[in-house]
Amino acid sequence: FSITFGPGWLLCSGLVMMLCFTEISSQDCSQLRSWLNKDNLKLLNSKMGSTIPLQCIGHVANFSNNEEIHSHEIQGEDAKAATQEILQQTLHIFRQNHSQMDWGETSIAGFQAGLHQDIEKLGRCLGAEKGNSIRQRVKSYFRRINDYLKDDGYSLCAWEIVQMEVRQCFLLIDQLLKRTGNSGTFTNTIGTGIGGNCSFQRLPVK
Template sequence: MIFKDWLLHICLMMFFTEISSQGCSQLHSRLQEMNKGNLALLNNKTGPTIPLQCIDDILNFSPGNGSLATIDVSNEENAKVAIKEIFQQTGLLFKLNHNEMSWDENSISAFLAGLDQQIQNLERCLNASPRSQQVQLTRLRVKRYFQKLSGLLKEKKYSQCSWEIVWIQVKQCFVQISQFIQRIPN
């Protein structure tokens, strides 16, 4: 199992290094591949079942009206900004106290390095003015969503169950990213 994890990490790092050397013309396909890698890693590390003691917490958690589904990604630049902000906020979450996470330090480091590489790739391809009202609203909505997740972790003292909720929500974010990517031309 450890060999399988290391092999996945090495493949992801090689993939991220290779795609960073390409230009913005292939951003759509690169984002799709990166997102598949992120989802594969999350699925590999989180397991297929939810611990029984966490079921009530998971069922009771609701991000409310701050879900990412409310974000307007009707144009390419706003989609890029939303994706970049999700990567940044996910990275911040995974840098928090993760003693109860079932991930080892190498897995966390590899995941964070991949997110950082993806953020750099998106930054090179962003054209929107950082002061655009729509861009700022998108960033704010994503940050609010992740603040709720961070608040949950703090409230539950970074327990295993709070991390289970975060993993479920983060996986949903990466599924949502797949939809956002469709706004970026091939």
Template sequence: MTSWSLLPLALALLCSSTHCSLDCDLTQGLQEDFSLLNQMSTFPLVSCLKDRTNFNFPKEALNGSQLQKENATVIVLEMVQQIFTLFSQNATPATWNQTQLMQLLFGLHRQLEQLERCLEQYVEWEESSLESENPRLALKSYFQGISQYLQGKEYSHCAWEIVRVEIRRVFLFMSKLARKLRA
């Protein structure tokens, strides 16, 4: 069998992975990104406890049991976009593992593309996204608070560590929401 005859099989195997899948299952990608986020820093968090703050995650506005599937997808898209923007800043700590940070950004970008493809499956997603406007505004306000916190702390290493822990909580919420989307 020549290598050209194996091409269709290779493409089929590649597209059966999460990279080409349109089944909108984000759980594996979110788990991979969560794992990278956990591994990026070896800094002892205990020395940053004085910098803790309550970012007031808007869980009431994001009650997953009341969200329609396409609206929940819009909300997850907003979260991933905000996290991507936050970690794309040049102010991230140099002590973080930069390879893992780049892998995280790549994974988030891949998630954004997949979410956009998922939304294209919903015929009326633009109309239904109006229903998710309040939760999206709550999310934007939440992430703006995180950005203001970082700026107020002059992007210190401890501030970034506190934010990294907070974003881990966001990933856990998104994973729970993604599992509900699969059901």
């Protein structure tokens, strides 16, 4: 006794698997805040202090472009696009010369892998690239950070400052995801590059 499966059965099976995958992906996309960037922030926090080292005070930089926009609304899809661009630009930054960073190569590789994984996952939620305007704002902001690192010779203090800045941006990501839903928006003041939160102006010094 044998059972023969025809082309129609194979087609139906493929459709069922596709629907299941789509449903799982949709659930992941609707719960971005529960998983996105958590491990990256945890690793970053474990590798740096809560304050700027005293010897690095002279290296503190302001990455603002002196532009301030009040009551700036970022729609749900733009918030996701901004989040993805922050992660992409952070990955680019951490692929630069990091020989003077107080990180081991294993930690650097793990951080890069975590960023890449989250970028890929978020890309599946976004579909076609969206939010070009907000992406350009993010790129411009990180370009200033990259120039600062280069001009400071990728020094230990420069990396300390950049890590502080990136951590503030990761906290901004949490706000972006928390305040957006299927049709949600949030209002924020943009004054330091991309969101008003990525700034050294209020960070304590040790």
